Amino acid sequence: MTAISPLAERVVAGELPALARALTLVERRRDGVNELLADLHRRTGGAQVLGVTGPPGSGKSTLVTGLTAEYRARGRTVGVIAVDPSSILTGGAILGDRIRMTGLAGDPGVFIRSIATRGALGGLSRAALDAITVLDAAGKDVIVLETVGVGQAEVDVLAAAQTVAVVSVPGMGDDVQAIKAGLLEIADVHVVNKADRDGAHKTVAELREMLKMTPRTVVGWNVPIRQTTAATGDGVARLADTFDEHRAWLDTSGEGGVRERRNAGTRIRWMAEEFVMRGLRPGAPDFDTAVAAVVGRRTDPAQAARELVRALCP
Numbered sequence: 001m002t003a004i005s006p007l008a009e010r011v012v013a014g015e016l017p018a019l020a021r022a023l024t025l026v027e028r029r030r031d032g033v034n035e036l037l038a039d040l041h042r043r044t045g046g047a048q049v050l051g052v053t054g055p056p057g058s059g060k061s062t063l064v065t066g067l068t069a070e071y072r073a074r075g076r077t078v079g080v081i082a083v084d085p086s087s088i089l090t091g092g093a094i095l096g097d098r099i100r101m102t103g104l105a106g107d108p109g110v111f112i113r114s115i116a117t118r119g120a121l122g123g124l125s126r127a128a129l130d131a132i133t134v135l136d137a138a139g140k141d142v143i144v145l146e147t148v149g150v151g152q153a154e155v156d157v158l159a160a161a162q163t164v165a166v167v168s169v170p171g172m173g174d175d176v177q178a179i180k181a182g183l184l185e186i187a188d189v190h191v192v193n194k195a196d197r198d199g200a201h202k203t204v205a206e207l208r209e210m211l212k213m214t215p216r217t218v219v220g221w222n223v224p225i226r227q228t229t230a231a232t233g234d235g236v237a238r239l240a241d242t243f244d245e246h247r248a249w250l251d252t253s254g255e256g257g258v259r260e261r262r263n264a265g266t267r268i269r270w271m272a273e274e275f276v277m278r279g280l281r282p283g284a285p286d287f288d289t290a291v292a293a294v295v296g297r298r299t300d301p302a303q304a305a306r307e308l309v310r311a312l313c314p
């Protein structure tokens with residue numbers, strides 16, 4: 001194997017301090033992050049990546065905590081990434097706090113990271129994608145990504161998951177319509193959480209109606225609707241089974257490969273955007289010269305852009 005940096009080596013060996021440091025590099029986009037990710041990328045592909053999305057308060061963090069316990073009971077290691085832009089604003093309970101309240105605290109087979117930094121250029125989403133790379137290379141068997149699923153960048157991140165679960169709760173009314181608008185197409189599994197509440201069956205029926213009316217882009221997988229009571233753990237084991245069934249289907253149908261290519265495309269596009277945006281701003285080498293040349297009519301904007309972009313990646 002090609003030589004990799006000492007930090008990457010320690011991440012691959014699963015050393016926790018190295019993992020934490022790598023995730024901080026990724027989150028803050030510090031120097032050397034692209035080299036680190038290049039080293040780690042070649043060691044990825046082993047993890048089962050799950051996306052859990054849905055409105056705030058629907059019980060995602062509770063559910064992810066329950067799933068984590070379930071996977072640990074099955075002898076699998078788990079990495080959790082919570083994309084939590086709201087936690088800085090509300091100071092509300094975040095996933096880490098929730099997990100610390102359970103027996104999972106101190107389990108070396110569980111690694112949790114909340115990402116709340118709002119950098120430039122879809123910073124949160126970029127950091128989340130890269131965090132998946134880090135945890136995958138570190139050998140986590142299952143990686144769970146919790147997001148609120150708003151905005152295109154977040155939906156693109158969910159494309160990095162092999163299985164996407166969309167969480168709703170009874171009595172959402174208009175919110176079910178919102179899910180329909182944004183997230184129905186990307187759901188591989190629907191979860192109606194808080195099934196202990198009145199109206200769970202009605203929500204299941206509404207979702208079923210919506211699914212009937214939505215033309216599926218993927219054939220061969222009937223999107224199941226599972227009920228859970230994350231607060232007690234009811235239905236969580238069944239949900240974990242469903243994720244495994246979906247994973248097996250991805251492998252046999254070839255859809256897994258389709259998704260992997262889509263995810264690779266997203267990653268390339270985001271990197272290219274980053275290179276271009278960094279290189280084409282005032283103060284960047286040659287940019288100001290090009291601006292002067294366009295203003296002075298010595299060249300035109302298209303030609304200047306062509307030359308600058310060509311020079312961006314030596």
Ligand SMILES: Nc1nc2c(ncn2[C@@H]2O[C@H](COP(=O)(O)OP(=O)(O)O)[C@@H](O)[C@H]2O)c(=O)[nH]1
Pocket residue numbers: 054055056057058059060061062063193194195196197228229230231232
């Ligand atoms: N009744 C009931 N409450 C739940 C259930 N799951 C989560 N909750 C509660 O719903 C609230 C929001 O949960 P949280 O996991 O933080 O939701 P998130 O914002 O989607 O991550 C908390 O007060 C949870 O205790 C459930 O199955 N039943």
Ligand SMILES: [Mg+2]
Pocket residue numbers: 060061062094095146
């Ligand atoms: Mg949460």
